[in-house]
Amino acid sequence: MESAEQTTQTQQDSQRLRTARIQKLTDLVDKGINPYPYKFVRTAVAQELQDKYAELESGIETEDTYSVAGRIMAIRNSGMFMDLMDTTGKIQIFCHKEFIGEEPFKTLKLVDVGDIIGITGTIRRTPRGELSLKATSYQILSKSLLPLPEKFHGLTDVETRYRQRYVDLIVNSDTRDTLRKRSLIIQEIRTFLMERGYLEVETPMLQTLAGGAAARPFETHHNALDIPMFMRIAPELHLKRLMVGGLNDKVFELNRNFRNEGIDTRHNPEFTMLELYEAYSDYNDMMDLIENMIARVCNNVLGSTKVNFQGTELDFTPPWERMTMLGAVKKYTGIDFAEHLDEVDAAKKAKEIGVETEQGDNWGKVIDKVFEEKVEPHLIQPVHIIDYPRDISPLAKAHRDNPRLTERFESRVNGWEISNAFSELTDPIDQRGRFEGQAKAKADGDEEAHPIDEDYITALEYGLAPCGGLGVGIDRLVMLLTDSPTIRDVIAFPTMKPKGHKADKE
RNA sequence: GCGCUUGUAGCUCAGCUGGUAGAGCACUCCCCUUUUAAGGGAUAGGUCGCGCGUUCGAAUCGCGCCAAGCGUACCA
Structure with a gap:
């Protein structure tokens, strides 16, 4: 009917x-x-x-x-x-x-x-x-009841390609190749980690508190429990709980995260993330790990660590360059923020080179803004940016040589963040302090500040071994390795607004 | 969210400064039959994204809405 x-x-x-x-x-x-x-x-x-x-x-x-x-x-x-x-x-x-x-x-x-x-x-x-x-x-x-697109020109309309991916797949070999490569890349990553003794685990996607990153979550409601729930923005805090429990010295999760933010060529509301944790390791070990992992993926899937992306050759051959964040900023702006430790002073220096900051921005935030505007566009070849300010790294352990910094790095390729890693913060007292700082930021209007997770602090109080952690944005990695200019090309069914209906607002 | 651009046949597109639509391929029928986007012939196929307006007359101009692409903002 x-x-x-x-x-x-x-x-x-x-x-x-x-x-x-x-x-x-x-x-x-x-x-x-x-x-x-x-x-x-x-x-x-x-x-x-x-x-x-x-x-x-x-x-x-x-x-x-x-x-x-x-x-x-x-x-x-x-x-x-x-x-x-x-x-x-x-x-x-x-x-x-x-x-x-x-x-x-x-x-x-x-x-x-x-x-x-x-x-x-x-x-x-x-x-x-x-x-x-x-x-x-x-x-x-x-028996097929509907006509296929014309054989010579094929299907080029991007909207139809995303909305009716099945037609796109039938007609466009590029689409098939890209999505098959995506699968192979993920398979290689799994094999690489399995061979190194990693245990694959699953943690909640439906959470009562969306932590582990700074982002707006999707909210939903559990009817039977009558409580609000959130789609996870990261698996981080649950994975570290498993590390506290000693489930395994090395664990990883390779699955979906959800962030209620804008959609563009590098962002889809649901995206795939690899997160892994290794006990008795630090962020230096994580740098080695990601370099070896990606080199292996490149070799086994593409046959080379030199990859063409939109006309630029990217060389993933280890080791990758390493630059401190302050050093990178100094290199491209001439400003040494180690000499401008006060946030007002730092903001003034930022403004001198045309970077606008906001009233409540702390020292780290100012540097981060300068970095994004003035440094990021230059970082084409794979590079690890290391030692991020403590202010913007609430889950990373303080740097062993400089308490204003943390042992954190982000791997950048083609200007994009493809990984984020720390020597994990294992000190529960320090962690509580960081969360409280975030709570203050939230009270001051920062919607994406990290919420306080009491149970996570409790877990840390039982003791988390020194631990390196690494997160890798799989979709962006696949984009780079398949020469795809938009994230929608590497996701089989990217998020699309439904057609034809006006938004029914209640 | 904002800006620019786009939306015409199943697909790929044309339609200049307003006179109510056209091509190629696909479809249907006929001819031909060892082809490679096979070939030849004939026919058919369209609420021009949706709505309102201006006008004697709108695919074309204006406004609103819907969807998409790009840019920008947001995204440690």
């Missing part, structure tokens, strides 16, 4: 084309053919045949019989030639009535571009050099 309405809706969109295919569907059923059968036994895939018969000469026929299946992407000469695409590649189907018989040949008229079919036949290479399967029989495996 509901589906009948939907059908009517769809028919309005592409009425004629769909109606024609519905007619064919009916004709098939009349012939006793099920257009949606249950199973087809394949004996080969396209690329396998292309490789195996790469040396077969033009015009040569073999007796070798195979069954393949896939989607018809093109039909030529009224069905005599069809391009069959499966997930591995393409192979041409040669369909001649002499070899498949009168009746099946007639039925071929009911087959369209877009249909999924199974073919059995023998391998030959046509005189024109195209490897083909000479069909002796075929079976419709799924």
